[in-house]
Amino acid sequence: MATVAVSMAGLLSLSACGGGSDKTESGGQAAAKKVEVFSWWTGPGEADGLKAMEAIFAKQYPQFSFFDAAVAGGSGDQARALLSSKLQANQPPDTFQGHAGAELQGYIKGGKLESLNFLYDELKLKSVFPQQLIDQISVQGQVYSVPVNIHRSNILWFNPSVLKTAGISAAPKTVDEFIADLDKVKKAGKIPISIGSQWTLVHLLESTLLGSLGTDAYNALWTANADWSSADVTKALTNFKTILSYAGTPQEDWQPAAKQVADGEAAFNIMGDWAYGYFHNPPDGGLGKASKTDFDWAPSPGTDGTYLWLSDSFTLPKGAPNRDGAIAWLKVAASKEGQDAFNPKKGSIPARKDADKSLYTDYLAWDLDQWSTDKLAGSIQHGVVANDAWRTAINDAVGLFQQDQDVAKFQTALADAAKNSGQ
């Protein structure tokens, strides 16, 4: 009995020793244990989502400490400028946020990112993400990021009562119907479609292209044998011009443009589904409007059945100071638990197909349903289908078109942009 007790005590002290030495190790490598997560999620909703994911990370991986290296600024303009200088100096954060898809190409070509195929295999991610999503974010068979959320770009927001006054019974299904409706609204004396600053026009362009060309032709525009000079593209761009001719005065950004719809000044607005939070959230961050009565939505004209997606994702930079910590973070970001914690707060849906449906209500429930059944097409403005150089060139072309309204010149500029993109 006594011997047992002694040996038990010995064992205990041994294990205590082990624990102790572990602790000193962790103390010695305190700097290495920090996981620097670089993102641009600082706004309301998104920062809360990040916090929720951080809490799960802290619970699952107590050996690592989360370091929030977020840089403020919508859509990550400032953050990306800082990030690109950090990567060039070979001082990467442990993991950084980027739009999934072509936006990461510059980093991939520059050899700044590690392929994540090993992680996809280990976690069997290829079976939980939609196959088309994996296809659209793969570069030569390699996946370089873990999508955390999905946003939808092709949403037509509208004000039901303005539509009623204009004599429109339901949201337009095709681009032609849409143009006819815009005309009815104009005759009723309201702004047919509200627009914001230049990038919101690129956003409108991607929905118009998709709605006019159809999903397959749209997706083909981003492949090697794309034909930007075709008559179909001319037709789509002419539609774009017609739609723009019904636009109100450009607003400062997307929020004031969306607000015109909520306030009943304008009938339609095409904007991503982040507008839902703006419409619906209580004042102080949102407009506090009731969904389906004060505002309503439909897939943008001609795009029903197709999900024009964009996604925030996390990466693994080569030479990450704490590679294990970064991989741990990616595992949380890829997990059902992590995505279900993040997305309801951020107002987006998980990229995974097996999300807990009860967490997503109202718009998000509809959205999640569409995500699981729709065909997929990638967004231009939000970094999925075109790399940075191409996207910037498209932005320039749209900015110039806004001034001169010359379709032929616009199409040439877009064709040149595709040719010179180096993608």
Next chain:
Amino acid sequence: MRRWWPGLLLVSPSIVAIAVFVYGLLGWNFKVAMTDQHDEISQGHFVGLENFTGIWDQERWGISVRHAVVFTVVFVVGALVLGWFLAFLMEKGIRGEGGFRAIYLFPMAVSFIATGVVWRWLMNSGTGERAVGLNRLLPDFLQWHWFRDPGWGMAAMAVPAIWQMSGYVMALFLAGFRGVPEELRESARVDGCTEWQVYRHIVLPYLRPVTLAALIILGHISLKVFDLIVAVSGKQIITDVPAIFMWNAVFDSHDPAKGATIAAYIVISVCVFVVPYLIWNARRRDGR
């Protein structure tokens, strides 16, 4: 020998710093501008002045240069005239001059970003029933789209800059006015000059160096303008200027050579303002 070295020792840190961080980096910029490094990864090769000539074929560059010229002319002339006028009023010796001077100078203490955020709202493009900001104060026929006006939007963009800098110009001119010896004015008056002639022939010639200094200061601010425009309208073609285009080229389309070329043009355009002034200044000093 022994007399100059402590002085040299004292200034040498700043000489070294300026040599590296100003002229060294300027040189590096020109070097990148003369390569074909059109992405961040590849090694550029020397292509001479190809980028400098090629950029003129881009429509956007023409637009941004035109915008910069319109902005510069309206801003510099506007700030000079308004600043001169304010100084002229102050010089008359009004009561509470110190208070007014502080009020007019205050905008200088605000950053262009803060100015831009406020003026973005003031220059809201809504008209008629939807008017907010300044349009609300104006009668209908005077309301316009401000910086969103395709023709003269950049003139509107100069308004906040004039608001911000005219107080500073006023301070310069006020110092200039005060520098005119009272005896000169008096003797002119004794000789039968009207007050207008005193200004025309005595005071204004005295103000010439001040005017030139103000012109240089405003001119170089104007050609480099970036923060104000980003704060007011962001990066849009409708208010594009070379500095915005440069940011776009470097950080959005990841084209270092193009960005460096635009940066080089900005430096050159500022030099066009500054170098003649330096030469003129040096000559004047020699002349004395």
